[in-house]
Amino acid sequence: LNADGTVKEQTVSNWLHSDSGFQNFQDVSRLSDITNLKGSETPQQSGTNLVWNAEANDIYYQGKTEQTPPISAKIVYMLDGKEIAAKDLTGKSGHVKIEISLINNEHHSVTANGKKYDVVTPFATVVGASLPSDTFTNIKAEHGTVQTDASNQLVGFVCLPGVKESFDGLLTGKLSQFGNYLLDTVVIEADTKNCTVPTVMFACATDASKLTEEKGLSEFEDLQGNLDKLTDAVKQLQEGAEQLFGGAAKLDEGADTLKS
16 A cells, blocks of 8 residues: 555455366456466466466465455544645654544445445454554554554554444444444554654454454454454344344344443
């Protein structure tokens, strides 16, 4: 990503498996600059059609794409209350505010009880930022966690981009606080001296448990707990829009767990 969250380059990795190898194996891909990562075989390519021939049982390949990613981001930097470009932030001192907005691009329309809803595919999304200790102090991260190692302060959040909007009009009464945990936007605030632009990282998965398998999340012990608590909610969302919007009673059952 560029510093403002726009896409600079996207690399997609694919894995094909066949117990009997690949003889004239038909594959479909919209990727360009396809590279075989663990073999010398190259596919015959015609438009989006690929044909693989390989004796191996597994093919791992990469390529580039300009498609819109499932989750995209917008990052806004402010210094002492005024918006500033990331390139102009380097070397400055003052109070920094970093607003990270996540956009879920996987929308589909469903009808439940005679009403149409715009529903998104739920992606559990971890947002992480690394702020050097020698340039950032007094870090605040509402709904997030801040942990420190010898030279860096690590800020982490768990989000479900776009899901809150899908619940529009349903989170009332007892469920009104539920929306506070369906984060689309997170904010980091800190005091800085001779600023260096922080490194910001994202990891997304439709299965929240996949995020816990990645090295690095273990550094955020509190964040790991938050992600575990959200896993059940994500599974419920994946069961389908019919169950989501069938009635408030089913949502009530999980509300107490989500609030905790």
